[in-house]
Amino acid sequence: MSLPANDRSNLDLETPEKPYLDSNELIINMGPQHPATHGVLRVILKLDGEKVLGTECVIGYLHRGVEKIAENRTYTMFNPYVDRMDYVAAVSNGLGYCEAVEKLMNVEAPPRAKYIRVILTELNRIASHQLWLGTHALDIGAMTPLFYTFRDREEILKIFEKYCGARLTTHAFRIGGCQYETYAGFEKDVKNFLTFVAPKIDEYETLLTTNRIWLERTKNVGVISAADAIALGVTGPVLRASGVQWDLRKAQPYAAYSEFDFEIPIGTNGDTYDRYLVRMVEMRQSLRIIEQAVNGIPEGPIMGKVPKVIKPPVGEIYHSIEAPKGELGYFIVSDGSTQPYRLRVRPPSFVNLQALDIMVRGMLVADVVAVIGTLDIVLGEVDR
Amino acid sequence: MAEEVKTPAPPPPPEGEKKPTAEKPVAAAPAAPAKPAAPAKPAGPVPLPWTSPLVEKYRSQYGSGLDAQTYLGQNYFSVDRSLIPDILRLLRDEEEFDYCVDITAVHYPKRERQFDVVWILYSFPRNERVRVKTQIADGASIASSVSIWATANWLEREVFDMFGIKFDGHPDLKRILLPDGWKGYPLRKDYGILQQDQEWVQINLGIESGQ
Numbered sequence: 001m002s003l004p005a006n007d008r009s010n011l012d013l014e015t016p017e018k019p020y021l022d023s024n025e026l027i028i029n030m031g032p033q034h035p036a037t038h039g040v041l042r043v044i045l046k047l048d049g050e051k052v053l054g055t056e057c058v059i060g061y062l063h064r065g066v067e068k069i070a071e072n073r074t075y076t077m078f079n080p081y082v083d084r085m086d087y088v089a090a091v092s093n094g095l096g097y098c099e100a101v102e103k104l105m106n107v108e109a110p111p112r113a114k115y116i117r118v119i120l121t122e123l124n125r126i127a128s129h130q131l132w133l134g135t136h137a138l139d140i141g142a143m144t145p146l147f148y149t150f151r152d153r154e155e156i157l158k159i160f161e162k163y164c165g166a167r168l169t170t171h172a173f174r175i176g177g178c179q180y181e182t183y184a185g186f187e188k189d190v191k192n193f194l195t196f197v198a199p200k201i202d203e204y205e206t207l208l209t210t211n212r213i214w215l216e217r218t219k220n221v222g223v224i225s226a227a228d229a230i231a232l233g234v235t236g237p238v239l240r241a242s243g244v245q246w247d248l249r250k251a252q253p254y255a256a257y258s259e260f261d262f263e264i265p266i267g268t269n270g271d272t273y274d275r276y277l278v279r280m281v282e283m284r285q286s287l288r289i290i291e292q293a294v295n296g297i298p299e300g301p302i303m304g305k306v307p308k309v310i311k312p313p314v315g316e317i318y319h320s321i322e323a324p325k326g327e328l329g330y331f332i333v334s335d336g337s338t339q340p341y342r343l344r345v346r347p348p349s350f351v352n353l354q355a356l357d358i359m360v361r362g363m364l365v366a367d368v369v370a371v372i373g374t375l376d377i378v379l380g381e382v383d384r
Numbered sequence: 385m386a387e388e389v390k391t392p393a394p395p396p397p398p399e400g401e402k403k404p405t406a407e408k409p410v411a412a413a414p415a416a417p418a419k420p421a422a423p424a425k426p427a428g429p430v431p432l433p434w435t436s437p438l439v440e441k442y443r444s445q446y447g448s449g450l451d452a453q454t455y456l457g458q459n460y461f462s463v464d465r466s467l468i469p470d471i472l473r474l475l476r477d478e479e480e481f482d483y484c485v486d487i488t489a490v491h492y493p494k495r496e497r498q499f500d501v502v503w504i505l506y507s508f509p510r511n512e513r514v515r516v517k518t519q520i521a522d523g524a525s526i527a528s529s530v531s532i533w534a535t536a537n538w539l540e541r542e543v544f545d546m547f548g549i550k551f552d553g554h555p556d557l558k559r560i561l562l563p564d565g566w567k568g569y570p571l572r573k574d575y576g577i578l579q580q581d582q583e584w585v586q587i588n589l590g591i592e593s594g595q
Contacts, residue, residue, distance in 0.1 A: 059560065059561065060559075060560065060561035060562060060563070063561045063562065065570060065577075067546075067571060068570055068571060068575075068577055069577070071577075072577045103456060104456070106429060106456065228534075230482055230483055230508070231482075231533055231534040231535065232534050232535045233483060233484055233485065233533065233534075233535030233539075234535075244508070246508060251511050252511065313429060315429065315431070315455050315456065316455065317455075317456060317458065318458060318485075318486075318504055318513070318515065320485070327485065329485060329486060329504070331486065331488060331502070331504065333490055341490070342490045342491075342571075344486065344488040346485060346486040346504070350538065350542075351535060351538070351539075354534075354535060354537065354538045383561060384561075
C-alpha cells in the first residue's frame with residue numbers, strides 16, 4: 001500500500017509516539033486450512049504489525065458428535081469410536097474408555113491384560129510424542145526431525161499392526177481386558193524396539209537441543225506460569241513444563257502403573273523449550289516403563305469376568321488417565337441399559353488449546369505457529 | 385438418575401440387612417451365601433452417604449440445600465441451584481480444589497428440573513476429586529464460574545452449545561463447536577441422532593441435506 005505523495009504525516013519520525021504506519025489493529029485469519037494448525041483449527045489473530053494483541057480460536061470443523069453417538073451405541077459398539085478422537089494416541093483413548101466402563105461395572109482387568117495395556121499405551125505415548133516432535137520442528141523450520149521421527153514411529157506401528165491388525169485406530173482393548181493374546185515374538189519385538197529407539201531419541205536431541213535456531217525459536221516463547229496453567233485447567237507436558245510435578249500415572253495410578261519405577265520430568269520456565277525437554281525425557285521414561293513391564297509380564301488370563309452383554313448398573317463414574325496430551329477423562333452416566341445414558345469426554349487438547357491466547361499475547365505471528373505446535377493438539381479430539 | 389439421587393435413604397437398609405444375613409450362613413449353612421447376594425445384584429451398588437469433616441462443615445453451613453454422597457469411591461455433592469457460585473468458590477478458596485477438570489450437563493427430559501449440571505473438581509494439594517451437581521429447569525440460567533476458574537470459559541460454552549443452558553456472567557457465551565446460527569441443542573434427549581438444522585445446511589452449504 002503506497003501513501004499519497006504529498007501526505008507524509010504518517011511518516012513523521014520526529015514524533016515517535018505517533019505510530020510509524022497507520023496502526024489500526026489488523027485482523028488476520030489463520031486457517032482452517034493451514035499446514036501449521038495441525039488440522040482444521042482456525043485462529044483469528046488481532047495484530048499490531050507482527051505483534052499479536054489477541055487471538056480467538058474457532059473450532060468445531062471436525063465435530064462429529066461423538067458424545068451423541070455414544071448415547072445411541074452399546075458400550076461395546078462405542079469402543080472403536082474413541083480411537084477416532086485423538087487418533088495419534090488411539091490406544092490411550094481406548095484404555096481410558098475401557099477402564100471407565102470397567103470401573104462403572106466394578107470389574108477389573110486381570111494383571112496380564114494390565115501389563116499388555118501398559119506396554120501398548122506407553123509405546124503409543126512415544127509414537128504420539130514422535131509425531132509431535134516431527135511436526136512441531138517442521139513448523140519451526142527444521143525439516144530433518146520429521147523424517148527421523150516418522151522413520152522410528154513406523155517401528156511402533158508395526159508392533160501395533162502385528163498385535164491387533166491396525167496401525168492407527170487400533171481398538172486394541174476390550175471392556176474387561178484385551179481381546180488378543182500377545183503374538184509369538186511380541187516380547188522380542190518390544191525389546192528390540194527399546195534398544196533400537198533409545199539411541200534414536202539421543203539423535204533427535206543432537207539435532208535440536210543445542211541448535212541455535214531451535215533455541216532462538218523456542219526459548220521464552222509461549223511462556224505460561226504454573227498458576228495460569230492450573231487456572232486454565234492445562235494438563236500433561238504443558239503443565240509439567242511450568243513446574244507442576246503432576247502426572248495421573250503417579251497421582252492416581254491406574255492400570256498397572258503403581259508397579260513401575262519411573263520419574264515425572266518437570267520444567268522451570270514454562271516455555272516452548274521446556275515443553276520440548278519434558279517430552280523428550282517422557283519418551284525415555286516410557287522406555288523405562290515398557291522395559292519393566294515387558295520383563296515382568298505375568299502369565300494368566302487376558303479377559304476379566306465380564307458378561308457378554310455389557311450392562312452397567314445405574315450410576316455414574318468419572319475416570320481419567322494420563323494421555324500423551326494430558327488428562328483424558330470419561331464421565332459416564334448409566335441408566336442400567338446397554339447404552340450409556342450420557343457419556344462425556346474430557347479432552348485434554350480442547351482444554352489445553354484454551355491456553356493459546358494467554359501464551360501468544362505480545363509474541364510474534366511466527367510464534368503462534370510454534371505455540372500451536374508445542375500445545376500438541378489433535379483437532380479430532382478438540383472437536384470430537 | 386433422579387430416583388438415584390433421591391434414594392440415599394433406602395440404601396442403608398439393604399446394607400443393614402445384608403450383614404446379619406451374611407453372618408448367619410457362616411454359622412449355619414454354607415449354601416446360603418448365594419441368597420443374600422442375589423437380591424443385591426439387580427440393584428447394583430448404591431450411593432452411600434459421604435461423611436467427612438468437609439461435608440459436616442458445609443452441611444452445618446447450608447443445611448438442607450446440600451447433600452453429599454459417595455458412589456464407587458467417588459464423592460459428590462448435590463446442591464441447590466442457589467448455592468452454586470458460592471460453594472464452588474469456597475471449594476477453591478478454602479478447600480484447595482484449584483483445578484476444575486470439567487463442566488458438563490446431563491438431560492433428564494421427564495424430570496421437572498430437566499438438567500443436571502456437573503462440575504468435576506480436583507485438588508492438587510489433597511490429590512482428591514469431588515463432583516458438584518445441581519439441577520436446573522429448562523430455560524433457567526446458572527451462575528458462571530469463569531471468575532473462579534478461567535478454564536470454565538470454553539467448558540461452559542460447550543455446555544451452552546450442546547444443551548442450551550445459559551451461564552450468567554460468562555464473558556462471551558456463544559456456541560463453540562457448532563456454527564453460530566445453528567438451531568437446536570444436540571445433546572438434549574429430544575434431539576435425534578440424525579437430526580440437523582436443515583435450514584442452516586441449505587443456506588450455508590448450498591446442499592439439500594448433510595446426511
